[in-house]
Amino acid sequence: MNPNPKEKWATRIGLILAVASSAIGLGNFLRFPGQAVKNGGGAFMVPYIVSFLLLGIPVCLSEWIMGRMGGKSGHSAPHIFYTFLGNNFFSKFASTIALLVPTLIYVYYVFIEAWCLTYAIDFMFGNIQFSNPTNSTEVVSQASNYFLDLVGARNIGDAFRSKILISTFLCFSLNFLVVYRGLSKGIEALAKIGVPLLFICSFIILGRVLTLDRIEEGLGFMWNPNWDSLLRGEVWIAAAGQIFFSLSVGFGIVLLFTSYLTEKDDLTLSGLTAASLNEFVEVALGGMITIPLGFLFLGMAVGTFGTFGMGFIVLPSVFTQMPMGNLFGAIWFFVLFIAAITSSVTMLQPGISFLEEGFHLKRRNSILVLFSFTIVLSMCILYFNFDFTALDYTDFLVGTIFIYILATIQVIIYGWKIGPEQGRLHAQKGALWELPKSFDFVIKYITPSFLILVIILFLYQSLGDYILKLNPTWMKENAAKFNLTPIQAELKAKISLGVLTIIGIIFLITYFLIHKVFNKENKNG
Amino acid sequence: MVEPLNLQGLVIMLTSISLATSLCIYCLYKLFKNQ
Numbered sequence: 001m002n003p004n005p006k007e008k009w010a011t012r013i014g015l016i017l018a019v020a021s022s023a024i025g026l027g028n029f030l031r032f033p034g035q036a037v038k039n040g041g042g043a044f045m046v047p048y049i050v051s052f053l054l055l056g057i058p059v060c061l062s063e064w065i066m067g068r069m070g071g072k073s074g075h076s077a078p079h080i081f082y083t084f085l086g087n088n089f090f091s092k093f094a095s096t097i098a099l100l101v102p103t104l105i106y107v108y109y110v111f112i113e114a115w116c117l118t119y120a121i122d123f124m125f126g127n128i129q130f131s132n133p134t135n136s137t138e139v140v141s142q143a144s145n146y147f148l149d150l151v152g153a154r155n156i157g158d159a160f161r162s163k164i165l166i167s168t169f170l171c172f173s174l175n176f177l178v179v180y181r182g183l184s185k186g187i188e189a190l191a192k193i194g195v196p197l198l199f200i201c202s203f204i205i206l207g208r209v210l211t212l213d214r215i216e217e218g219l220g221f222m223w224n225p226n227w228d229s230l231l232r233g234e235v236w237i238a239a240a241g242q243i244f245f246s247l248s249v250g251f252g253i254v255l256l257f258t259s260y261l262t263e264k265d266d267l268t269l270s271g272l273t274a275a276s277l278n279e280f281v282e283v284a285l286g287g288m289i290t291i292p293l294g295f296l297f298l299g300m301a302v303g304t305f306g307t308f309g310m311g312f313i314v315l316p317s318v319f320t321q322m323p324m325g326n327l328f329g330a331i332w333f334f335v336l337f338i339a340a341i342t343s344s345v346t347m348l349q350p351g352i353s354f355l356e357e358g359f360h361l362k363r364r365n366s367i368l369v370l371f372s373f374t375i376v377l378s379m380c381i382l383y384f385n386f387d388f389t390a391l392d393y394t395d396f397l398v399g400t401i402f403i404y405i406l407a408t409i410q411v412i413i414y415g416w417k418i419g420p421e422q423g424r425l426h427a428q429k430g431a432l433w434e435l436p437k438s439f440d441f442v443i444k445y446i447t448p449s450f451l452i453l454v455i456i457l458f459l460y461q462s463l464g465d466y467i468l469k470l471n472p473t474w475m476k477e478n479a480a481k482f483n484l485t486p487i488q489a490e491l492k493a494k495i496s497l498g499v500l501t502i503i504g505i506i507f508l509i510t511y512f513l514i515h516k517v518f519n520k521e522n523k524n525g
Numbered sequence: 526m527v528e529p530l531n532l533q534g535l536v537i538m539l540t541s542i543s544l545a546t547s548l549c550i551y552c553l554y555k556l557f558k559n560q
Contacts, residue, residue: 012556041534043537216530219530220527220531221527223530224528225534269552270556273553280546280549282545299527432556433555
């Protein structure tokens with residue numbers, strides 16, 4: 001093992017901000033309000049808080065504890081899983097997923113980050129202006145055209161002819177520059193600047209939103225409860241899924257970050273603080289801005305837009321109609337850009353640590369290898385961005401299924417391999433807040449059951465669709481369902497199949513590399 | 526037609542924000558106290 005002895009966190013608050021900034025992303029501002037409105041408005045907060053207590057906090061704290069426990073001989077995920085499970089198939093399988101989740105999510109997340117940057121710049125220079133401002137349908141249609149042209153979603157290869165290509169390169173350079181500077185001078189320093197900046201800019205936008213005419217109607221649309229929704233199972237699944245994705249559990253990032261801590265450092269209160277910062281941004285900022293603002297412009301139709309539609313079509317439409325809209329639009333997309341970049345930089349660190357520890361590469365070389373690998377894949381995502389197909393399928397496979405699998409493996413290792421009591425006793429070392437004994441029961445029985453139930457119901461709801469979307473003949477026959485021509489529908493299926501094949505190949509290669517590293521570790525004793 | 530923010534909505538909104546804010550402030554206070 002070759003953990004880099006120079007790497008460590010400069011301050012406790014720096015680590016907390018780094019973990020919080022990794023979790024605070026577009027989901028807090030765009031996904032949460034959309035889910036709340038679709039699932040009972042204010043009533044959604046009941047399953048949301050229950051999920052936070054039974055799923056979010058336990059998984060989050062178990063990650064913090066496992067990271068420090070497993071990080072004595074190395075920091076990357078394979079070294080941590082090797083410590084707990086030894087050299088066997090499950091250990092290598094979990095390590096492969098833990099490495100691929102952050103790295104492959106980075107590959108498409110950086111593209112979305114580039115959208116935010118481009119919108120912020122375009123608003124700042126007054127490049128986003130739509131004609132006929134009194135007709136909201138017309139404005140939304142123009143905003144939609146602007147978005148689809150920018151991200152190249154109309155045809156294969158369109159993104160290569162758009163300015164989004166330059167923005168993506170710029171985001172790539174910024175991300176790798178930050179990680180090149182290391183843990184404390186790069187990721188921690190960015191979080192210390194980024195999080196306060198994000199708060200300041202969000203409060204400026206919030207102040208503007210709350211002083212708009214008729215804002216009480218927008219707030220009513222978001223927060224007035226529909227209690228009947230609590231009887232629908234999918235509302236509970238949506239709440240659990242939102243908590244799960246929002247806290248970024250199952251990413252393999254917290255494991256790495258906390259592996260640098262010593263037994264003198266606090267785990268529990270720090271983990272809880274990072275989670276609570278994320279919740280504050282989601283509920284107090286995300287819940288107050290996006291939907292109320294969109295509602296004022298579009299009325300109830302705002303609830304029909306998905307995450308991308310809400311963020312990149314509805315809100316730009318609203319800003320163009322607002323006095324000083326260019327300024328507020330630029331600030332808003334700058335907020336989203338900060339939320340995105342502070343998350344994306346943390347996604348690169350697991351890959352870099354693995355290359356440094358497993359293959360003894362120097363920082364410069366590991367950066368070069370990871371840069372080459374991720375930019376090739378990102379360019380594929382851009383090139384095949386027709387109807388967001390490559391992005392959507394990668395997000396489903398990696399950003400949903402792999403994350404669920406990894407989180408379940410982590411919880412089972414913690415509850416059944418390490419043992420909750422052992423974990424709690426370890427967490428007490430240096431603790432500023434002691435875990436209650438009831439945590440043992442929750443993490444051993446309730447959290448895994450809740451998690452597995454959510455996964456099964458989620459797969460039951462959506463896996464069938466995603467499998468059908470891989471079949472070119474089925475897609476051709478059902479093209480009208482997706483508002484596509486048969487040729488376009490067939491193309492979508494072929495792109496999805498390509499994504500599945502490439503991810504499969506990458507999975508096998510990564511597994512093989514981890515197998516090599518584990519064998520080397522075995523020989524070294 | 527959507528009803529403007531009603532009493533139930535207002536209570537849920539304020540309670541949710543207060544819970545998130547107070548948890549955040551409590552954690553930060555405890556952290557800095559032990560710094």
